[in-house]
Amino acid sequence: MPTRPGYNLGRSWPWSGAWDCAVPGTISENIAGLFRVALSVITVNLHRQLSAIPARAVIVDLDGTMVDTLGDFVVVLQHTLADMGCHPVEIARVDRAFLELTVGKGTEDLLRRSLAHAWGLPDDDAEVAAQVPQAWRHYQGHYQRLNGQHADVFPGVAEGLAQLAALGLPMACLTNKPTAFAEQLLQLKGLRGHFACVFGGDAFERKKPDPLPLLKTCEALGVAPADTVMVGDSSNDAQAATAAGCGVVLVRYGYNHGHPIDEVPALAHVDRMDQIEWQVRT
Numbered sequence: 001m002p003t004r005p006g007y008n009l010g011r012s013w014p015w016s017g018a019w020d021c022a023v024p025g026t027i028s029e030n031i032a033g034l035f036r037v038a039l040s041v042i043t044v045n046l047h048r049q050l051s052a053i054p055a056r057a058v059i060v061d062l063d064g065t066m067v068d069t070l071g072d073f074v075v076v077l078q079h080t081l082a083d084m085g086c087h088p089v090e091i092a093r094v095d096r097a098f099l100e101l102t103v104g105k106g107t108e109d110l111l112r113r114s115l116a117h118a119w120g121l122p123d124d125d126a127e128v129a130a131q132v133p134q135a136w137r138h139y140q141g142h143y144q145r146l147n148g149q150h151a152d153v154f155p156g157v158a159e160g161l162a163q164l165a166a167l168g169l170p171m172a173c174l175t176n177k178p179t180a181f182a183e184q185l186l187q188l189k190g191l192r193g194h195f196a197c198v199f200g201g202d203a204f205e206r207k208k209p210d211p212l213p214l215l216k217t218c219e220a221l222g223v224a225p226a227d228t229v230m231v232g233d234s235s236n237d238a239q240a241a242t243a244a245g246c247g248v249v250l251v252r253y254g255y256n257h258g259h260p261i262d263e264v265p266a267l268a269h270v271d272r273m274d275q276i277e278w279q280v281r282t
């Protein structure tokens, strides 16, 4: 069928031929065209969901991917802000909704933005920055004491990790949370045994979204980045993994700074970790 002017959306689309039919023409042409479009979209999406992910090693993010830690952050930050002399009205501003948009770039960033939000100041305010070291001292004590008390492992995580372990794929946990807190949380939730190594935001010179932590983690696992896949919940993970040359799979239930995770390119987007079909790369 000849392409009608103004409706050719590009031949690189697998269903682009169908657009030729879905424009002014006979009713049966239009119905047939729309049907072909729907079928193509369903087929492409099914293919994306079901194709196995080849890997020789897997790196898994912690907050928002394995454990829902927002409750811990709320409680710990509220204690921290109280220690910093914040008014109850200021403390109440640092709630679950705010933290869902804020968590993921490490503790220094979290403390700075939480103090700024509580005090109604810009994130880059110099006075706020000067208070961060003091806030960190309070935060550390509270986090150690409360770590995991208001946090739950997401459904499908234990099952997903068990599937990876059964395939014999080496695993590392890579988070922007401080290493000591990550170790403590994984132990507490019975997940630590799956990981050959655990690296936090203080383990390397730079944090995700920089690729350095991914490259260092691949090195520790003894597997090339091209054979390693990161499972994460944010553009932070995707950006770091892609820049390091690793594949990335994204879970839909985590904390992506308020942006739709389906818009972040990945090998797959899943609702549970145990929905990922792995294939040991040979």
Ligand SMILES: O=C(O)COP(=O)(O)O
Pocket: 061, 062, 063, 064, 103, 104, 105, 106, 107, 174, 175, 176, 177, 178, 208
């Ligand atoms: O920023 C944090 O503290 C943790 O974030 P991550 O586990 O998602 O890397």
Ligand SMILES: [Mg+2]
Pocket: 061, 062, 063, 064, 065, 104, 232, 233, 234, 254, 255
């Ligand atoms: Mg995360």
